Amino acid sequence: MGLFSNFFSFKRFFSMKRELAMDLGTANTIIIADGEIAVNEPSVVALDPHTEKTIAVGERAKLMYEKTNDKIHVVRPLRDGVIADFNACELMMRGLIQMVSTGRHLFTPTLRMVIGVPSGSTEVELRAVRDSAEHAGGRDVYLIFEPMAAAIGIGLDVNAPEGQMVVDIGGGTTEIAVISMGGIVSNNSIKMAGDDFTADIREYMARQHNVNVSERMAERIKINVGSALSELPAEEAPSDFIVHGPNRITAYPMEVPVCYQEIAHCLERSIARIETAVLNALSNTPPELYADIVKNGIYLTGGGALLRGLGKRLTDKINIPFHVADDPLLCVARGTGKALENIDDYPCLMR
Helix, strand or coil: CHHHHHHHHHHHHCCCEEEEEEEECCCEEEEEECCEEEEEEECCEEECCCCCCEEEECHHHHHHCCCCCCCCEEECCEECCEECCHHHHHHHHHHHHHHCCCCCCCCCCEEEEEEEECCCCCHHHHHHHHHHHHHCCEEEEEEEEHHHHHHHHHCCCCCCCCCEEEEEECCCCEEEEEEECCEEEEEEEECCCHHHHHHHHHHHHHHHHCECCCHHHHHHHHHHHCECCCCCCCCCCCCCEEEEEEECCCCCEEEEEECHHHHHHHCHHHHHHHHHHHHHHHHCCCHHHHHHHHHHCEEEECHHHHCECHHHHHHHHHCCCEEECCCHHHHHHHHHHHHHHCHHHCCCCEC
């Protein structure tokens, strides 16, 4: 046993190849290595504004967000699902990849990567993701559209001659796709998602309660009392959330209880846009695939799928069953991981 153990340690030491799957999200980045989630961190990086050196990435950087001085610049490199700051994204990716426990290597290993990207990305945006991955150490980089990755992560047979529909509500975009025989038949990508819900809450708190709340506080409100319906069953209804912040006029501290009915009201317009986008995608779906979707239902993934009552609201509005996936936050990441393990089985991967 000792001889075999030494042999595998020796082999790992000289190993020149490493495989990582990445869900590069506007809000969170998840990395899967060896079939397991190795990194699940906020997509945030803290930099020294003078030297552009990385101070912190992920959760450590997020703790600094909206609390910095002139010696620290905290950046969210992705906005609306695409790279907004190329240099910061590269540094963030490099820092997150370094978090993956890979043991010791004599040489820097070659990285094979599969990365989830929005289905509405332009060629320029796809190139930006690929370039960032290559600059961060990737040598063999594949891209996969997020709704396709989400479908694989749910466990759907995306190569079957049957229509499947996925609505992935992320931080920056909502990706809606009809999938059949290993490809996307029709899709609709809109820049309306979790970040817009957060912005709606901030605007509502300022207008309705005259209190300023930070982006992070608005995020906490969304998590604690976010809802797509103004009437929830008693067992699902959350307790009021107490918000602390300064009065917009006097700057005196305020304490405001917020209920889920208020949040449902302030998110109404944004959720209606998602409903319209789903209907537009359905209108472009061939009749045979449409029939499959009516039979199979539509799957909700991404952080936005956790909004209370969203599945029921969409089901009642569109008259097609909506299913919230298990662990909706992880569907895209798990799908990229499965695609990485079986690259030859998924012609949807882009090089």
